[in-house]
Amino acid sequence: MVKMNAVHFGAGNIGRGLIGEVLHDSHFYIQFLDTDPQIIKQLRDDRSYEIRYLDRQLSTKTIDNVSAINSATDREHALRALADADIITTSVGANNLEKIAALLHDGMLSLCHNSRRVNVLANENMINASSSLREHIYDLSEPEERRLFDQHFSFVDTAIDRQSLSCVVEGKKVAVVEPYFEWVISNNQIPTDTPYRIQGASYVDDMTPFIERKLFIVNASHAAFAYTGALFHYETVQQAISDTDINTAVRSFLMENFQYFVNQYSWAEEEMLEFIKQTLNRHGNPQIADEIKRVGRSPLRKLDQHDRLVCPVLKLEQLGLKNEMGKRMIAAAYLYENSQDPEAVVLQKEIQRYGYASTICKRSNIAEPLAREIAGLCFALKKNAQLLFKNGEIR
Numbered sequence: 001m002v003k004m005n006a007v008h009f010g011a012g013n014i015g016r017g018l019i020g021e022v023l024h025d026s027h028f029y030i031q032f033l034d035t036d037p038q039i040i041k042q043l044r045d046d047r048s049y050e051i052r053y054l055d056r057q058l059s060t061k062t063i064d065n066v067s068a069i070n071s072a073t074d075r076e077h078a079l080r081a082l083a084d085a086d087i088i089t090t091s092v093g094a095n096n097l098e099k100i101a102a103l104l105h106d107g108m109l110s111l112c113h114n115s116r117r118v119n120v121l122a123n124e125n126m127i128n129a130s131s132s133l134r135e136h137i138y139d140l141s142e143p144e145e146r147r148l149f150d151q152h153f154s155f156v157d158t159a160i161d162r163q164s165l166s167c168v169v170e171g172k173k174v175a176v177v178e179p180y181f182e183w184v185i186s187n188n189q190i191p192t193d194t195p196y197r198i199q200g201a202s203y204v205d206d207m208t209p210f211i212e213r214k215l216f217i218v219n220a221s222h223a224a225f226a227y228t229g230a231l232f233h234y235e236t237v238q239q240a241i242s243d244t245d246i247n248t249a250v251r252s253f254l255m256e257n258f259q260y261f262v263n264q265y266s267w268a269e270e271e272m273l274e275f276i277k278q279t280l281n282r283h284g285n286p287q288i289a290d291e292i293k294r295v296g297r298s299p300l301r302k303l304d305q306h307d308r309l310v311c312p313v314l315k316l317e318q319l320g321l322k323n324e325m326g327k328r329m330i331a332a333a334y335l336y337e338n339s340q341d342p343e344a345v346v347l348q349k350e351i352q353r354y355g356y357a358s359t360i361c362k363r364s365n366i367a368e369p370l371a372r373e374i375a376g377l378c379f380a381l382k383k384n385a386q387l388l389f390k391n392g393e394i395r
């Protein structure tokens, strides 16, 4: 029973491993738009793909009623797909939202001929990704186009959570996922006459606490394991987690962020503690080998003032709450080296040229006294990574 058309930008790990599955189960036909010729060919040839769940039985599921278009080389077909869309979704990576804006702008113009309103859901690890995508599109639009877009489109912020990886079986990419998932959708931004509900998603009136919980608990601890794990030359997050000292350090980092949620949102302590426990269990899932180079990817993005490491530290600072471990985690991130990761290369070049304090001020928009303090932590941890585990402040 396929009733509606979804156009999804990004047939990567989470695109196939979560968004594709949930939209399929909500009776959408899915056109993936991507730029990777290999996955496009696979989806076009098979019109379906496999998901493997990391449950006891290693069960599998086939997602059918899908196809794919190369949005870089086949603009015409991509625009045709957009013109028929009932919903538009993305999971291309936060840094790529700007790159899909021009195509979406043109696709949205052709969609305006339809009477129905279309929701656009950008599913990326960032605060208000859909609102940010809207800004990129509106930056390219004339005032009259913006008025039309306001009438025809709703940009709906979301938070998505699932450990979603891939493996290759007989030359085909298979999505490998934990059974758990969360897709939180901003109810206030969804028009009341939307003719579908996304099955399995949670609709909430105030997105902010949920996207912050995703970033400041799930992704913050993930990044902390990755960057401290890299300091000790581990290759996967699971190896870092099984190091008792790192585990203890990341737990105390999370307990600082826990205080933020309790103070800022009066979040019930037991519920947040349970969420933290569940998150740490998920990160430590022995069936997953999640490489530090994936979890630590794009350190410049992760060190942005609005992202998982710096944002909670600044918020705790404003509230006058303890953030010592958070500062150490930021310092560990500034020490991250990976010659295969373009952002890590730029980061280390900038540090070599301008020093830690200036780079921290510039990249994380942190005021000078705090930036100098974190720079001091970078020097200390570079000399002796064991200081990460020292109680009290490092001087």
Ligand SMILES: NC(=O)c1ccc[n+]([C@@H]2O[C@H](COP(=O)([O-])OP(=O)(O)OC[C@H]3O[C@@H](n4cnc5c(N)ncnc54)[C@H](O)[C@@H]3O)[C@@H](O)[C@H]2O)c1
Pocket (backbone or CB within 6 Å): 009, 010, 011, 012, 013, 014, 015, 033, 034, 035, 036, 039, 071, 091, 092, 093, 094, 096, 099, 100, 123, 124, 125, 160, 161, 162, 163, 164, 165
């Ligand atoms: N993998 C996860 O477990 C997970 C979980 C939650 C959130 N996320 C978020 O989802 C997003 C995607 O992550 P991922 O792990 O699936 O990454 P990925 O690299 O596996 O997939 C991204 C896909 O987007 C495609 N893409 C990139 N630029 C594009 C463009 N301009 N036009 C069309 N397609 C383009 C890539 O070719 C790739 O197939 C990120 O924002 C990530 O933070 C990932």
Ligand SMILES: O=P(O)(O)OC[C@@H](O)[C@@H](O)[C@H](O)[C@H](O)CO
Pocket (backbone or CB within 6 Å): 125, 160, 161, 162, 163, 164, 218, 219, 222, 223, 294, 295, 296, 297, 298
């Ligand atoms: O996708 P990133 O680069 O923002 O972060 C890396 C991981 O922390 C992330 O992909 C998690 O696995 C995911 O967010 C879990 O839901």
